[in-house]
Each structure stands twice: as C-alpha cells, then as structure tokens.
Amino acid sequence: MVNSIPLFVVIPLGCAFILPVIGRRWERAGDLFANLVTVTLLGLAIWSVRFIRETTVYHVGGWGAVNGIPIGIYLVRDGLSIFMLVVVNLIAFVATLYSINYMEYFTDKTKYYTLFMLMLAGMNGVILTGDFFNLYVFIEIAAIASYALVAFGTEAEELEAAFKYQVMGSVGSGFILLGIILLYSYTGTLNMADVGRVILDKGASNLVWFVNVLFIVGFGLKAAVVPFHMWLPDAHPSAPAPISAMLSGVLIESIGVYPLTRIMYNVIGFDGVLSNILIVLAIISMMIGGLLALWQWDYKRLLAYSSISQVGYILLGIGLGTPLGLLGALFHLFNHSAFKGLLFLDSGSIVYSVGTRDLREMGELDRRMPITSKTNLVAAMSIAGVPPFNGFWSKLIIIIACIQAGRYGVAGWAILGSILTFAYILKAERYAFYGKAGRDVADVKESPPFMCIALIILAVICVVAGLMLLPNVRETILFPVVNTLTSGTEYIWRVLR
Template sequence: MNYIPLYVILPLLAGVIIPIVGRKVKFIPALLTNLVLLFLTILTVLFILKGDFFMVYKVGGWGIIKGIPVGIFLVVDALSRLVLLIVNLIGLCAGLYSISYIKKFTGEEKYFALFSLMIAGMNGVVISGDLFNIFVFLEIAAIASYALVAFGIRKEELEASFKYQVLGGISSMMILLGIGITYWAFSTLNIADVSSLLRSRNPGRIVFFIQALFLMGFGLKAALVPFHSWLPDAHSSAPSPISAMLSGVLIKAIGMYVILRLFFNMFPVSYKTSLIITLIGALSMIIGVFLAIGQWDIKRLLAYHSISQMGYVVTGIGAGLLLISKGQDLSLAAFAILGGIFHLYNHAIFKGLLFLTAGSVEHRTGLRDMRQIGGLGQKMHLTTTSSLAASMAIAGIPPFNGFFSKLIIIIALLKAHYYMLSFFAVLVSVITLSSFLKLQRYTFFEKLKQDWQQIKESPFWMTSSMLFMAMLCLVTSALIIPGIRERFLSPAVKALMELGRYSLNVLGQ
C-alpha cells in the first residue's frame, strides 16, 4: 500500500467538509481537523521508524514511458518526511490550541477549513516531485494563509494581509516565470528529469537565470533578508496559532524546503550560487536580530527573530554547499548541513511555542506591548514555564535543543575557516539571548501590576499543547545522540549530500 496521497487528500477533504457540516454541528470543525493531523503525524512517525527509505507514487498510474516521465510524481524521501513531521506535528499542536483560542472569533468553521487547506497545500509542496505541482500547492497554502492573516478583520490585520498578498503575488510570478523558462530549456518539469538532463549535458547560462528567479521567488516566501519586509507585519497580525504555523512551518515548508530540494538535488552545485546563498543567510541572521532589538510588541519581536533564526539555517546549509562546490572535506560539509537541518527542525518547535505563549498572554490580557504587561509569572505559571523553556531554546542555553544545533553550525563554520561567519553567529546568539531576557523580564518577572490581580491561567487545551511543545523542546535534543541521529537526521543529510541520487532513485523506479 502506498499512503503518500493521503497527505493531500485528507486535509483537502476536511477543508471541503468542514464549511458544509460545521455550521450546524459545532464540534465537527475542530475535531475533524485535529483527527486528520493526528493521523498524518502518526503516519509520518511510522515512516521515520522505517529508517532510510524512498517512496514514489505515480499519480493516475502514469509512469515512465520510453525514458520520459509523463505523469506527476509524488516523492517522499528522508528530507521530505522530516519536513512532513514538522508540518503535521506543529499543525496538531496549533490545532489543539485553537480549540480554546478561536472561541473569541466568529466563524469557527471558516477558520478550521482554511487551516486544513493550508496544511494540505504545505504537505503537497513537500511531497511533490514536479515543479508546476509545487507551484499549485504553494498557491493553495499561500492563499489560505493570506485569508488567515486577515481573519480578525481589524485595521492592521487587513493592511498586513494586503502587503503580504502583494509581495506573495510578486514572488509567485517570479516562480511561475522560472518554471516557464525551465520548461523552455528542458521540455520537462519533473525535478528528477531536469536534474538528470542538467548533469548529462552542459546547460549554458540559462541555468543562472532560472536559479536567480527561483532564489528570489522562494527566498521571498522564506523571508530571507532582502525580501523580508512582509514577515513582521503578517506574522504579528495573524491570530496566534496561525502566527505559530506561519513562522514555525509555512516559511520552511514552502520556502526553505523547496530551496534545499532545488539547489541540492536539481541544479548542479556551483561556487557562485553557494556563495550568494551563504551571504543571504549571513545577512538575514545579522539584520534580523538588529531589527528585533528595538521591538516592544511581543509578536513583532518574535517575528523579527524568525528572520534571524532562518538566517542560521541558511548559513549552515550555504556553508555546506560551499564546501561541496570546492570538493574538499565532504564530511565537514555534511556536518554543516546537519546543523542547518537540525536548526530548521528545532526552530519550528521553539518558535511555534513562543508564538503560542504570546497568544496565551494576549488571550488573557488583550495586550501585546511588553511595557504594559508585567508580573504574569505569579499568576500564569504554565504559560511562564513554557515560555521560559522556549526562550532558553532559542537563545541557546545548554540542555535545550537550540543550543545543540547552533553549536554544530558554529563548530562547522570554524572548522571550515569561515571565521567572520562564526564570529557573527556567536554575536547574533548573544544578542538573541539579551532580547529574550528582556521579553521574560518585562512580561513575566516584574512586579505584578494592579490590572492583572484577577488574571487566570489560560484554558486547558491552550496550556496542554504549550506544555507538550515545551517538553518537545527538551526531548528533541536527544535526536543528536549517536544511535538516534542515524535514524532521523543523518538520512535527511544523506539525501541532500548525494546530489544526483534523488533523480536516479525517482527515475529508476
């Protein structure tokens, strides 16, 4: 049995059923969404327990005819199953959290329908092995997220959503243009087929143009630095579970994952492009954190840190690409990429959790400005605990997961003699720490203000999903232990490191 299509079919089906049934039966929307996400999470964990594996599903049974792949291929390999786990697990936590949180809005069924559609789009991007298919699913996820950002229909939410849509529209057009030029040059859109064509003949200059278009398009979706201006508005205006999904998952699934897949497994690795990717990563890391320093709005601060943390991921991966393109010391390249991917996974968890705790504070106080909140630690114990865990994870305090991934990236940069980059990585980490000390002190640890004497802890579903994610922050550190690492992270790194292997695996079946 091949279960891959379920990743798209089930959430899409839920997205259709919910608005029809949900208006009459109140408990259906939340129940259906969370059941689908729970099922998909379990399915992904089962995939992961199988160890190193590769699976192809040919839509409609259209396989390879005379060496040409005619149909759409859905591919799950070690890297995509890691991103699938992020999408569905964080989706499940945000979905459970929404049960209590969304009570203050009207139109619960519309919220959950859009949520399911967004999940379907992200899962679709991650499993598809075809460029145009990626574009279609990317638009499903993006349109659902545009609508969700504007869900509260207050002034600033509408404005943020409009800004997000205009920039998202430009990036989609860049991607579509890139796809058109790819089809012009290679007469195929299957990633594996394009890759094997690129490796067998000299592609010429057109490849640089395609690479530039894709880097701009997906870089805008991933909010890397020259293209980051929409992120703080959109991510801070959305309802909090959606902010957690946008910052924790969406920028990774439809931005970062596709960049990884295309620049490792499709395009030939060249020194120039790897240098550009590393520079973009370093710039995002540094500029993101400096923009975050002056923020007093909790969610805006978190949003700016997302840019900076994504910079770490791109820097690690870009350093790996640079080492591969020089052809020396491939084990060090694998180490840098391991750091990048591990940080991608960790960032999904702790940034998701941070947005959920910010939502919990906002749910009870109605405020997002740290200076007006204070001393909540004496009243909201569970929120404070989980926020503290997530802050320590993002700042890189030892037993938490963020420490290990940052350490790996910094050691890899030092070993590769990129001293400037490693210096900036340490500096950014210190500034991150100070910025989260500020958040903790002003929100949770000052004297309790008069207004908040009667405040209570958030409802059950919100606190339980926050505590679960706080636990994940600690537990995922274990993924780096030799023995567990070989089952989960190393196969994903191997899938990237064996550059042309992807296309051989897909076309060979």
C-alpha cells in the same frame, strides 16, 4: 506502503471540503475533525520514519514513465520529505489542539479550520511533490490560505498586513513561475528528476543561472530572507496565535527554505557561487533580524523579527553545504519550529488572558500564569541557546561547521547573532513575566486546558529534542536526512530508476 503517500494531501484537502458543509449545523465539527485529521497525519508521518532510508515514488493517477520519460505527476517520499512531514504535522497538531479554546475569541471557527486544512494540504503537497508545476500549485494553495488567515480578524491592521503579505507573496510566486517556465523551455520537462537529468546532459547554461537567481528571489520572498523580509513582521503577528505559530514555525520553512534547498541540491546541483550567495543572505538575515527585534515592544512583532534571524541560521547551514552544516541546519529547522511555535502560542495565551501584546503593559505574569510562564521560559532558553535545550545544540553544530569549513569570519557572525538572540529574548522574558506590572494584573488567570496541554507538549519537545543527537539515534533519524542532500544529484536516479 506506497499508497500512504498521497494521504498527506488527500486527508486535509478532503476535510477542507467536508467542513463547510457539516459545520453549518454542527458548531463543534471543526474542533473534532481538524484535530482528528492532524492526529492522523502526525501518526502517519511518524510511522513513515521507518522508510527514512528509502526513496519511494507514487505516480499520481497511475501515470508512470513511458520509454523512461516520466509523463505524470510524481510524489516523492525520501528522507528529507519525511523529516519535513514530521515537523509540519507536529506543529499543525499542536496548533489545532490550541485552537479549540483560543479560537472562541473569533466568530467563525468552521471557516478558520477550513482554511487551516487547505494550508496544511498545500504544505504537505509542497514537501512531497516531485514535479515543478505541481510545486507551484501547492505553494499557491498554501499561500492563498495563509493570506486569508492573516486577515482573519478583519481589523484594520490585519487587513493591511494581509494586503502587504499578499502583494509580496504574489510577486514571489510570479518569480517562481517564471523560473519554472524558463526551466521548461530549456529542458522540455517538468519532472524535477528529469529536469535534473537533462541539465546534467546538456550542461548548465546561462539560462540555468538566471533561473537560479529567479528562484532565490522567489523563494527568498516566501522565506523572508532579509532584502525581501518587509512583509513578515506585519503578517505574522497579525494572524491568530496558532496561525502565527504555523506561519513562523513551519510555513516559511516548508514553502520557502525547503523547495529552495531541494532544487539547489537535488535538481540543479549545488556549487561554490550559490553557497556564497546563501551565506551572505544568511548573515544579513541573522544580523538585521536580530537587531530589529531588539527595538520591538510588541511581543509578537519581536518574535516575528526573531524568525527572520533564525531562518538566517538555517540558511547558513544550508549554504555551507558540508554534511555537518546541513545536519545543523536541518536540526535547527526542527528546533526552530518547536520553540518558535511555542513562543507564539505563549504570546497567544498572554493575549487571551491579559489582552495586550505590548511588553510594557505586561509584567508579573510568572505568578498569575504559571504554565505559560514556565513553558515560555523553556522556549526562551532554547532559542537563546542555553544548554541543554535543543537550540544550543543546533547553533553549536552550525558554528562548529563554519569553523570546520575554514570560514572563521562566518562563525564570528553566527556567534554574534546568538548573542543578539539572547539579548532580545531576555528583554521579552523580563518585561513580560518578571518585571513590574504595567497595569492591573490581579484578575489574570491561566489559560484554558487545551491551550495548556498544547504548550506543555511543545515544551517537552524543546527539552528532549537534544536527544536526537545521541549516537544511534542520530544515525537512524538525522543522518539519512542529511544524506539525501549530500548525495546531490543522485536524487535523479533514485526517482527515475
């Protein structure tokens, strides 16, 4: 079914325009429509998994190729896009479910859901698009909505964080657009597959190298890779909890890591120099993110630094470039969305019930908030890499991939990174749930039902996601996804066909 492809963008975009109109009269419209949209999209994404081995191209507006030259915008659905769609829409579904109760805290729920839907449309668009300029437009849609969502509380800290985030984000977009322009001047086309074809014909000149650098800086800024990470620890904790989960869980991956991977592997072509650059960036991210997380006393800030460190793992697997490394990276991407989403939602539950983000003021919450504390424990075990939770398997695969590729030093750094992860998550766990209470917690209650349901869904996913590695299951789900990357520039012929 080719016609289901644009629905991923059309449905949330349509919802974003309808909501402000009907939300004025009807308070609950946001809750209902946003959840309907995310459930539909999640269903659609899971239904699409059956096409995971195929590459389907949708021509927007019916503008196909003329004399073999694509002139319209292409939306491309292949293994990697479907995988990313499932991840994004899963976390979006859980986040909207969680928002029903959590966003009672804030004043204007309708505007919140409108921005949420815009962000979702942007992310789905980035994942599906096969056109460079379209990629830029969707990145901007997702990014602008996220700037506004970070500032949603309109307190001093939130505004400051949003300003910082937007300045860095705009610089990143500027670099990305500059790269796209230079590619256009070199190849005379904007279709990703066509750009790849021209580069294959003409050979990669110095200009293509310059473009590579621009893309690494631009998407690195979006993905908060370490030299460009300064905005993330401010922006992600300042947003409302479901948005923190979206930003850390999927936004940095879908508008930072995913386009970079797609361009490097499928369009420009991956080689040893790029691989070394990515591995070095990944190791720095893992170490600096992990070390800075250790010093934090603000729970959400600790989690934000940990996101930097976990994105380092994903980049490491992608930088290795071996099939096993890519498998580990993609699996870790899925797992990171699940457990980091869950951790941020748990931190939101604590803020909702206790009213603080400072670890020193928490404590003894394991008896007061049983569901939050159990689900948080599951997420903490996952991120720390305790078997049999999902985080263990993905980190194990990445480390084995390093050893298999003969990079023992890199494997050592990855192990050190996972020890750091264990340390900071243990600190958070101990102070928040088991340590002595820093304040009176006698009247703290468990959070409302929808929030608990959202937490339980993600906790179950954290426990069972390891099953994706079972034989037969991995052949049907993970291997085709890895294949789309390892087959490299064959992407061009699958799209242009």
